[in-house]
Amino acid sequence: MPHPLYSPEIRDMLEQNDAAGLAALCEELHPATVAEAVADTLSADQIWHLLGSTDVRTQAAIFEYLPAELQIELVADPSRPQVAKLIEKMSHDDRVDLLKKLPRRVYESLLRLVDDVDRRDMKALFEYGENTVGGIMTTDYSWLPPTLTAAEAIDQLRAQAPDKETIYYIYVLDEAKKRADGGPAPRTLLGVISLRDLILAPRHALIRDLMEEEIVALKFTEDRATAADRLGRYDFIAVPVVDENGGMLGIVTHDDALDVVTQEATEDLQRQGGVSPIVGDYLQAGLRQVWQSRVVWLAVLFIAQMATVYAMAHYEGELAKVTVLATLIPLCLSVGGNAGSQASTLVTRALALDQVRVKDWFRVLRRELVVGVALAATLGVLGLARTYFTTPGDINNRPADLLKLTWVIAVSVTLICLWGTLLGAMLPIVIKKLGFDPALMSSPFIATLSDVSGIVIYFNVAWVFFFSGWV
């Protein structure tokens, strides 16, 4: 059931000033659908006109689904009376994400306009680190004291009528406490009860007896990837976030987990391609940022690759005698880079997903040795056939040299393929063992390392066949 395109309909209603029609549309459609219909087609003024036709809660819901640049444009003038009200009704994590993108001047005017509670909440969330659990959590969640009965609890939830789906897990919190300095401390998290269990429970049962006390909770300082991992492992809709004393700070919800997994995958892909992660959409990211995220790695790889020049210079004498050797270098080297890139991609991803740990290094080595030998043998045979039958140039008039060259390629392709595979498989584990991110072992990086060793392998094999006199 694909929903039709509402954009023309909305435009007509705006032109005819059909407030009732606009209101009905905003309330009936999913806010994401409304946001999609207006995002590319209406001006900021028109969008405010549309939003003005509905209640502020629906306004906030639609606003949350608009693209970030449009959100920034819409709140650019904080003196617009609707802005502060709308910000107050936004979900707490989404609005902090917005605030972080605003110019300081706009951000500060906004803070002055919202009410006290919201201001404190926004400031608190603003402080958490970008990649931490605190940075993705939200402070709107449902909670109850442990002393209510199930029936009282349902009545209380009805009265609070919490926004959206934060009602499905209800956190049971202790009495309010004071900090040593007199300020309010977060209430201690005692347990959690799902709305399902609350509905199914006997009416007079106490929350204290119904609640689940074995809680899976996150510290606000943990890595945001941990939150996604925990939500994924337990199939939770939300996980609570606590401070070092078990005080409730907020929750991370399933949709945040989805965003985190997508973002982390993007970063892993970029690292694997030799790019430092880029913040934001590809087409929106500043050109300067894109340049920076690439130039550092390109320069590092370029400088590392210079080792190949020294390695080659070492064999210039051999090259001068048998120039045909030079023409096969890119072919032979590429095998190591490709095989290494495959192995490092597989092992790096397996490390990221915890399918492989550092202590499994020997199992990985054994597997890659088997697979590497099989791959190397296949390519060696291909190299043998290819060199014997299709090498261009006048070497075809010297059958003995052609035979030697064939063996050089077959043997060195085999060795380089195996070596590249082992390098690509082992380096991510070594890097992780040393405490760095295994994704630093990007495909280009493995290719560079494998090029340097590939040259050494290639010329030593060539020396054996052409110059050693052994063959």
Place this chain on the structure above:
Amino acid sequence: MPHPLYSPEIRDMLEQNDAAGLAALCEELHPATVAEAVADTLSADQIWHLLGSTDVRTQAAIFEYLPAELQIELVADPSRPQVAKLIEKMSHDDRVDLLKKLPRRVYESLLRLVDDVDRRDMKALFEYGENTVGGIMTTDYSWLPPTLTAAEAIDQLRAQAPDKETIYYIYVLDEAKKRADGGPAPRTLLGVISLRDLILAPRHALIRDLMEEEIVALKFTEDRATAADRLGRYDFIAVPVVDENGGMLGIVTHDDALDVVTQEATEDLQRQGGVSPIVGDYLQAGLRQVWQSRVVWLAVLFIAQMATVYAMAHYEGELAKVTVLATLIPLCLSVGGNAGSQASTLVTRALALDQVRVKDWFRVLRRELVVGVALAATLGVLGLARTYFTTPGDINNRPADLLKLTWVIAVSVTLICLWGTLLGAMLPIVIKKLGFDPALMSSPFIATLSDVSGIVIYFNVAWVFFFSGWV
């Protein structure tokens, strides 16, 4: 709050035959925690002993969180009386995932042992394609007829006491229908109501009036990635799946979306690294499968790379005269591969996330042209400095040649870097336009293409400076 390690405790209880203790533990802990505690430490017999201490619903919940190999081992003997009961209580998508992994003999015995309804359900789900919405959906969901009041609906849900969290979205279905051939047809999906709205609604309001009729639904034949995208865009906990007539078939839940996003990211990473996607965990995948997923690409790249040999052979005369040119080839070629790998990684991921569409090709080209020129200029200067000051060998005794060589490297590194960038940025878009997966433009593939053109650029630049007589 990291939960302690329960494994020793469970082992003790098993040794002392403490059924009450085991039962309490199974019921109090999250099933995922119990599964984690037993997975690596207990034998299949011990696990059955543990499961036997609790009710079959909890058994199924714990079983679902065990690793796939262990699940297979546990049900390997279908004559064990607990097996069929446990399968009947498993969530419908998880058990089909398990069935798909079982040997045919075990699968068929199991089908004979479960009751009629479950057998039909298992067979139906078994048929859907691996990568489709049908392949990840589950058939356990809550539903109601449209004619009930809110109070009646809550009573009915209480009586059904549906498992787990499928209670939060309740689907409103029409009366049962017959197919033309007399068999039962799926009931038509009329609307959806969240448990939150049901709780907050007036007791006597009719479901028909409360339900949301603008439904975001998926067809069972759509790509599973679409399900993840839809769940992510609307922040839903679940999305309904329908047949071509709007008949309700099942739901896809938020935890499936998380799995899909993780799996798709893994596949994208593997393709980017030049590996055909591998099914299952790295350490579990069969060596033959791992070899196959790599050898095809390695061989294709190897054969494509042979073009470099022909390109080089073309310039053998120049090489024989200025052998030092050969020593710098790997350095110059690597620049194109690295720059191309960066660009293709960024563009491929942006295409996958819909941040870039084919129609944006010109914006991408313009951006990459700017960034590419900046990157190329940086590397050109590095190449210039590096060649002039650090080239090894006797060329240092011929200042005029050293100067020429310096210009060859500076100019060709600049051109190759820019060319690699544009190749890497444009090819994924071209491939997508042609209807293929842009991830086919893996880092090794771009590197290979860039190597071939890099050789042509390099030797033409060298010809200008060394042989043309123009300089």
